[in-house]
Amino acid sequence: MEPATTPNTPESSTSGLRLAIAWLVVGAPLLWGVSQTFIKALALFQ
Amino acid sequence: MAATSLLDRSRTVAGPGFNRWLIPPAALAIHLAIGQAYAFSVFNKPLGALISGDVAKPAPDDWTPGQIGWTFSIAIVLLGLSAAIFGKWLERVGPRKAMLASALCFGGGFLIGSLGVHLHNIWLLYFGYGVVGGIGLGIGYISPVSTLIKWFPDRKGVATGMAIMGFGGGAMIGSPLANNLMNHFKDSAPMGVAPTFIVMGILYLIFMQFGVWSIRVPADDWKPAGYVPSTEHNDLITTQNVSADNAIKTPQFWLLWVVLLTNVTAGIGVLETASPLIQETFSDGALGAGKGVTAAAAAGFVGLLSLFNLLGRFFWSSASDKMGRKTTYAIYFGLGILLYALIPKLGHNAQLILFVVVACVIISMYGGGFATIPAYLSDLFGKYQVGAIHGRLLTAWSTAGVLGPLIVHSLHESAQAKGLSGAAAYQNVFYTMAGLLVLGLLANFAVTAVKDQYFEKGPVTPEAGGH
Incomplete structure (x- = not known):
C-alpha cells in the first residue's frame, strides 16, 4: 500500500532529533576517519 | 512475502512532511x-606475508x-561493469532493494575473501573481494544518485557531492579500522x-x-x-x-565519457606517484642534509591529498550549482593543464x-570531477534514468583505473631507463597528463544540448526503467 503524498509539503514535521541521529550515525565515523587522516597529514609539516 | 514487499519501491515513497535532509545520511551510509x-x-x-609472517621477508x-594488486583492479573493473549492467534494474526496483543488494555483495565479498585468505587461495580472494565485492561497489555507488537528484532538484550538485564525498571519506x-583490527588479531591468524x-x-x-532502511523516494508530484x-x-x-538506452546513442554521453576518463586518469597520475614523487623530488640532496621529505612525511602528504579529494567532491560539486557544470569542468581542465605542467618545474x-x-588543488578537482558528473548527466538527460546513465x-572510471597506472609506470620506468631521477623522472608523466586534460577540455567544450529525437515522447515512470 502506498502512503498518501502531498506536493509542496513543509519539511518541518520530521523531528529534529531524528535528523540529528541520522547525521550522527554517518558523521561520527566520518569525523573519526578525517581526524585520523589529519593526524597522519601533520607529519608533513613537522 | 512481507519481507520482499518492504523492499519494493512503492514502500519507500515518502509521506507528507518527510524531511529531505534525511536522504543524504542514507546515501552516505552506503558510500x-x-x-x-x-x-x-x-x-x-600483510597479504604478501601470510606464510612468512614478516612483511620484510616474504616466503617464496x-x-x-x-x-595482490589484481584484487583492487578487479574490484574497480567490476564496479564499472556492474554499475553499467544493473543501472536500469536499479531504476526499476528503487534504491532500497539496490542498496540491500550492494550491502550483501560488499559484506559477502569480504567474507568470501576471508576464506581465500585463510586457505591462501588467491582465486577465492579475487572472486570474493574483487568480483562479488566489486559488484557491491558498482550497485552501491549509483544506488542513491537518482534518488538524491529527485529530492534536490534545486541543489543537485550539493546533494550528489555530499554522497560522493562519502566515497572519499x-x-x-x-x-585505520583495518590497521587496528589486524593489530588486534595478529596473534590469532596470519597477520590478522x-x-x-x-x-x-x-x-x-x-x-x-x-x-537501506532510511532511504525514501519522493512522490512523483513532490517538489521542495x-x-x-x-x-x-x-x-x-x-x-x-532521455532513457539510458538512448543516452548512449548521443554524442553528449561519449563526450562526457571522455571528460570523466581524462579527469580520472590524470588524477591517478598524482595519486599513484604521490609518495615516491615527493620523497624523490624533495630528498636530502635537493633540500639539504636532514631537510628532505621522509617516508612518514610522505605518508602525511598522501593523507593531505585524501582530505582534499574529500573536500573537493563537496566544494566543486556544490559550486557547479552556481557556475554551471560545463564551466566547472572547464575550470578542472583549464586550471588542471596549468597546474600539471607546473608540477615538474616546482620540483x-x-x-x-x-x-x-598545487597537488592539493589538483586532487580537489579530481574528486570534484567524480562528484559533479551525476548533476551534469541530469542536466543533459533529465532525471528519468540518470542512475542508469x-x-x-562509470565504465570510463574502470578504463582510467587500468590506463592511469599503465601510463604512469611505463613513462616513469622509461625515464629511469634513460638515467633520469628525482623530479626529472616524473616530468613526462605530468606533461602527458596535462596533454590528456587538453583532450578533456576539448570534449567538454564540444558538449551541446541533446537533440530532440532522443527524448522520451510520453510521460515517464520509474517503474518503466527496466524495460
Missing part, C-alpha cells in the same frame, strides 16, 4: 562503507605485490587478515542497513517547498528525459610548499 575499497592497499603488505610461496575510515576481513564484512553489512523551476532558458539543462626548483598546494558512464 562511506564502499569507499573502503580505496583503502585496500592497507592489506597489500607468499603472494607477490603484483598478484570511506577510505579514511577503512584504513582473515578475521579482520570477517569483522569488516559484518560491520559494513550492518552499517549499510542504515542506508517554495521551489520554482528556473524559467531562464538554458540549452544545457533540459526539462525532458626542479625545490619549492616544496607550492608543490604541496551514470552507471554506464
Whole structure:
C-alpha cells in the first residue's frame, strides 16, 4: 500500500532529533576517519 | 512475502512532511562503507606475508605485490561493469532493494575473501573481494544518485557531492579500522587478515542497513517547498528525459565519457606517484642534509591529498550549482593543464610548499570531477534514468583505473631507463597528463544540448526503467 503524498509539503514535521541521529550515525565515523587522516597529514609539516 | 514487499519501491515513497535532509545520511551510509575499497592497499603488505609472517621477508610461496594488486583492479573493473549492467534494474526496483543488494555483495565479498585468505587461495580472494565485492561497489555507488537528484532538484550538485564525498571519506575510515583490527588479531591468524576481513564484512553489512532502511523516494508530484523551476532558458539543462538506452546513442554521453576518463586518469597520475614523487623530488640532496621529505612525511602528504579529494567532491560539486557544470569542468581542465605542467618545474626548483598546494588543488578537482558528473548527466538527460546513465558512464572510471597506472609506470620506468631521477623522472608523466586534460577540455567544450529525437515522447515512470 502506498502512503498518501502531498506536493509542496513543509519539511518541518520530521523531528529534529531524528535528523540529528541520522547525521550522527554517518558523521561520527566520518569525523573519526578525517581526524585520523589529519593526524597522519601533520607529519608533513613537522 | 512481507519481507520482499518492504523492499519494493512503492514502500519507500515518502509521506507528507518527510524531511529531505534525511536522504543524504542514507546515501552516505552506503558510500562511506564502499569507499573502503580505496583503502585496500592497507592489506597489500600483510597479504604478501601470510606464510612468512614478516612483511620484510616474504616466503617464496607468499603472494607477490603484483598478484595482490589484481584484487583492487578487479574490484574497480567490476564496479564499472556492474554499475553499467544493473543501472536500469536499479531504476526499476528503487534504491532500497539496490542498496540491500550492494550491502550483501560488499559484506559477502569480504567474507568470501576471508576464506581465500585463510586457505591462501588467491582465486577465492579475487572472486570474493574483487568480483562479488566489486559488484557491491558498482550497485552501491549509483544506488542513491537518482534518488538524491529527485529530492534536490534545486541543489543537485550539493546533494550528489555530499554522497560522493562519502566515497572519499570511506577510505579514511577503512584504513585505520583495518590497521587496528589486524593489530588486534595478529596473534590469532596470519597477520590478522582473515578475521579482520570477517569483522569488516559484518560491520559494513550492518552499517549499510542504515542506508537501506532510511532511504525514501519522493512522490512523483513532490517538489521542495517554495521551489520554482528556473524559467531562464538554458540549452544545457533540459526539462525532458532521455532513457539510458538512448543516452548512449548521443554524442553528449561519449563526450562526457571522455571528460570523466581524462579527469580520472590524470588524477591517478598524482595519486599513484604521490609518495615516491615527493620523497624523490624533495630528498636530502635537493633540500639539504636532514631537510628532505621522509617516508612518514610522505605518508602525511598522501593523507593531505585524501582530505582534499574529500573536500573537493563537496566544494566543486556544490559550486557547479552556481557556475554551471560545463564551466566547472572547464575550470578542472583549464586550471588542471596549468597546474600539471607546473608540477615538474616546482620540483626542479625545490619549492616544496607550492608543490604541496598545487597537488592539493589538483586532487580537489579530481574528486570534484567524480562528484559533479551525476548533476551534469541530469542536466543533459533529465532525471528519468540518470542512475542508469551514470552507471554506464562509470565504465570510463574502470578504463582510467587500468590506463592511469599503465601510463604512469611505463613513462616513469622509461625515464629511469634513460638515467633520469628525482623530479626529472616524473616530468613526462605530468606533461602527458596535462596533454590528456587538453583532450578533456576539448570534449567538454564540444558538449551541446541533446537533440530532440532522443527524448522520451510520453510521460515517464520509474517503474518503466527496466524495460
